[in-house]
Amino acid sequence: MTDGAGIDLPPIRHNDYSPLDPPTLGGWDPALPVSVVIPAHGGQHRLDLTLAALAAQTYPGHLTEVIVVDDGSDPPLRLPEIAPPDTRIVAAAPGGWGIAHAVNTGAALAEGRIIHRLDADMVVCREHIEAMARWHHLAGYLVAIGAKKFLKEPEISPADLYDGVRTGPLGAVFDLSEALASSTEQTISRTDGLRTSRNPYHVCTGPTVSMLRETFHAVGGVDPDVLRGEDTEFAYRLAAHGVVFVPEMAAEAVHLGLPAQRRDRDRVVRAVGPYLAHRVPLRRDLRKDRGRRWLVPYVEVVLHLDGEVKDDRPVREAVSAALEGSVTDVVVTLVAPWSRLTSGRRPVLGDPSFELRLLREHFAHDERVRLADEVSATPAPIPFRYTGPVSVPLGPDSLERMIAAVQGDRSGMLVVGLGDGGSATLERTEALGRALLLGADDVPASIRATHGVRHGERAEFWPARAAAAPAPAGRPGRATVDSRPAVKPADRPAQAAAGGGPADRPAAASEDRPTQAAADRPARSAADKPAQAGAGGFTVPTRKPKSRLARFRSAIRRG
Incomplete structure (x- = not known):
């Protein structure tokens, strides 16, 4: 094991992390301290359940701190009776608000070598932190992504939940037959655990994700100006930084409550679009307006x-x-x-x-x-x-x-x-x-x-x-x-039938992340289309079969 440096490791090709061999859960000695950063706005009971599950973790308590960032809750959040020993609630830094601002506040205070960002309505299994942290002991350029399912909030006390998580799997605590699967997990499965994914950042959607602290700060943290889709935009910058995304399916979690887009999917999708259009140039489907200037060029x-x-x-x-x-x-x-x-x-x-x-x-x-x-x-x-x-x-x-x-x-x-x-x-x-x-x-x-x-x-x-x-x-x-x-x-990942789009392109009607639709597709050229008579002084038959480059462009136009 290395101290997150990844010394003498074989190069990871694209996102195929197969050469890495993580230790068996429970069969290794962790060394890196972890800071769990939880942005929260209201929802005291859900937070109580989240902290109760964190109190039952297998990762060593002396290597774990939990920072709950209260983003303007009224009444203010309080520290419950059941929580990890080193847990504190801090107010979001003045001058801002929102999830990104709260995460940045917590990350600035974090003392752990690993930053683990977790939502305030997530109940995690007892091996959750350990399963994800083990990757960061192997190499410093990895981003670990936890698994999740959506479930209506059950009636359970923090004490009962703590006992259940500490002694057994989440399936013994909740009736997971009623849980809604995450579409990101479908993408992970379809792309061999993201090993063949062309755009693995699409599934890094925030509720449970971890990385080395220096990686978080190297890309500038989460953009506080992005009020919806901030996790996807942050993951895109991580991808540009060169990281490898590792989905850790052993890091199970239940998201209390169903996705917001099930209530008003169209409004959620529209709210995210402008933010990603300006900041994620690979989303060519969002840059169809002619004559526009964008915040981040292509x-x-x-x-x-x-x-x-x-x-x-x-x-x-x-x-x-x-x-x-x-x-x-x-x-x-x-x-x-x-x-x-x-x-x-x-x-x-x-x-x-x-x-x-x-x-x-x-x-x-x-x-x-x-x-x-x-x-x-x-x-x-x-x-x-x-x-x-x-x-x-x-x-x-x-x-x-x-x-x-x-x-x-x-x-x-x-x-x-x-x-x-x-x-x-x-x-x-x-x-x-x-x-x-x-x-x-x-x-x-x-x-x-x-x-x-x-x-x-x-x-x-x-x-x-x-x-x-x-x-x-x-x-x-x-x-x-x-x-x-x-x-x-x-x-290579199989290409979509129409236009050669990436095989791991997220579904347009994603239950938990509809904004992942239309993953970045290769730009295509109009130059391969048959020229019209008189163009450049020559004529090319207009019925010539389209080249691959021309099909690429057609796919872009179809969105």
Whole structure:
């Protein structure tokens, strides 16, 4: 066992945590202290039951603290008679309210190495904390997700519940035949315990989840501006950080009360939509409004202005090409020594940095363009980063084609040879984040081991306008994937019949998380659709069968 560092562990490919071997429950010696953070607003009796179950845990009491954050309850919450020894109730920090704000308050006070976030209406089995904490003793980049079922609140006293949890399974305490299964557990089962899931963050929905404290703070905690769907948005940022999601089905729990969306499903779904549309770019189904600007872009385009800029026009053309392509939610980062540009008196026309100053003025007031002296280690929470030469501007649909290629085989990096122009690279942020979490000295080699590196030719992603439509990404002779160990087709999750959507896409009518519907689908290009007569001075038959890239785009339009 390691102290959460994951030393000498084999690399986890995508989300397949199979190489990890957790200890048997009851057969190991825990070492990491756990802080259970419970946001609460009212519901004293349910909280009493939650704390009674926590008092019966198998995880050592001297390694456990419980922090209940009272988010403005009236009357204020009180500490019940049955609770873990190190339990305290604190008021949410001033200046905010809501679940996210309360969780952040508790996390800021937590002293444990592991933060376990738990809802105030969850009754957990006696091995719950132990089952999830054992994973964090193996590796520091894991996020554990507990199991849950929904049940109408029964009539039971905290004392009876404590005795029942301490001496037996939850099935002996509750009539689980009446329980409503969670749709997230269906997704977990369908994707081999999330091992084959393309988007495992979708099932990380908050009521019981744990991670190392440094992981929680590294992504900035839970966003207090997100009042609905804050758990999904937080999980998305965890995914971009490079974590591995591990569902722990032995960590059973009962959620007291049925899901809110069973009362008003449409209103719940609508309440979540705008929050996720702005903050989770992979939810392409939520970004259908034309001409919009979004809080978190889909792609960061990085252009390095190497050496002295002799003429600002090629740079402006490259920026325009990036912003005017088929992928519209883009931000451009121009990397140059901008900090050297002083504001003191200087000859305006004879300035040695004349061209660089012109560029700064051209883009200083465009929110879609950033000026930076150096590129950041990761573009998170932006899911993709493109880096290419100014001398080869992006084509109208180059980004869309590149994204479709890496989404098709889940590779973490795409390298496209541009001939004399050098090369262009598209990185998947979660793969880059994983490499950083592992402390890799050779980032491309780390990405090759965990996600795979794909290589392609310029003609596939910058197709000549007068040429016939290129073959879809991934066909022989077009691109190869350098991914050791190789991913066999049988190992990949099955694609949905319509449009190649991910096999683990959550159902639209999810009982406990309807906002997981329409999981992120690969972006598709319109360039593979048959051109109409007169477009670019040539005609292509309009009945040509759709390529995979075109089918991707059709799937996006259908939502």
